[in-house]
Amino acid sequence: MNLNLWLAFGVGLILGSFVNVLVHRLPRMVMASFEPSNDDTPRFDLCLPASHCPHCHTPLQIKHLLPVLSFVWLKGRCGFCKYPIGWQYPTVELLTALIWTACAWRWGLTSTALCWALFGTSLLALSLIDWQTTLLPDALTQPLLWLGLIASADQWVALPLTQAVWGAVWGYGALWSIATAFERITGKQGMGGGDFKLLAALGAWLGPFALIPLVILASFTGAIVGLSLQWRHRLPANGYVPFGPFLAAAGAFLAWENPAQFMQSLGWPAF
Numbered sequence: 001m002n003l004n005l006w007l008a009f010g011v012g013l014i015l016g017s018f019v020n021v022l023v024h025r026l027p028r029m030v031m032a033s034f035e036p037s038n039d040d041t042p043r044f045d046l047c048l049p050a051s052h053c054p055h056c057h058t059p060l061q062i063k064h065l066l067p068v069l070s071f072v073w074l075k076g077r078c079g080f081c082k083y084p085i086g087w088q089y090p091t092v093e094l095l096t097a098l099i100w101t102a103c104a105w106r107w108g109l110t111s112t113a114l115c116w117a118l119f120g121t122s123l124l125a126l127s128l129i130d131w132q133t134t135l136l137p138d139a140l141t142q143p144l145l146w147l148g149l150i151a152s153a154d155q156w157v158a159l160p161l162t163q164a165v166w167g168a169v170w171g172y173g174a175l176w177s178i179a180t181a182f183e184r185i186t187g188k189q190g191m192g193g194g195d196f197k198l199l200a201a202l203g204a205w206l207g208p209f210a211l212i213p214l215v216i217l218a219s220f221t222g223a224i225v226g227l228s229l230q231w232r233h234r235l236p237a238n239g240y241v242p243f244g245p246f247l248a249a250a251g252a253f254l255a256w257e258n259p260a261q262f263m264q265s266l267g268w269p270a271f
Helices: 003-032 069-073 088-107 111-133 138-153 161-186 193-206 208-231 244-256 259-265
Strands: none
Touching (some): 003 088, 111 244, 138 161, 138 193, 161 208, 193 208, 208 244
16 A cells, blocks of 8 residues: 555544444433433543443553554453453444545545545444444534535535535435334334434435435345344344444445446436
8 A cells, every 4th residue: 555545544543443432422422411410420421531441440541542453462352351352443443444545545635535534434433323222313413414515515525515405405304204104104113313314414425316226225235134133033122223324334335336327237217
């Protein structure tokens, strides 16, 4: 790899460590916001308390926080109590690094590459949070939507601003309409509001004409995974498979591919 790609890889590793913090802390922050608080409640946010071992609660030192390297050096165990460290941490760091490297490889060190790298990083964080907690926090979906509109307005991405706006509107409205109709017919909630906001954000990045293949891809892959989990008796107790990760995966795929060309390859009419 050339120097630019190594630089992108290093930045991605660092941000991957932050993604791990988001995945662990942001859902707890969201749930805490619905509970009564008082002056005695200890501060809990993205900064405090300092990073610590979840088992022995010993604060970590800088040498324990180096992305991937610390995991290898510590042989996957806490440096104090030797409790096993989950593989999610280095995996997320490496995935984020690969996202940034891929964007730098395709678009160079440009504002376009930065935008798409942030897009991919946000989708990774949202997917993990939704899979683990069935939450899609506004603290991630709303900035993702606004960043898409800003990137389009400043021509950092190729999508015209008009299409970005209508993509956001149609993305939210389509899922909201389907979910509302389903709830009124069955009396059950089919999907949460976070899914509407995520699809609105994806529409702001990909445009309105990408929404049809996006939802079809997400539904198809979601159905396959859901049936596979059911067959292996690993479906969650509530029988619910979060839709957000599949929306995010389909959005990432179409961001890399050209949505119009993808639709033509399947024999669908191009817009």
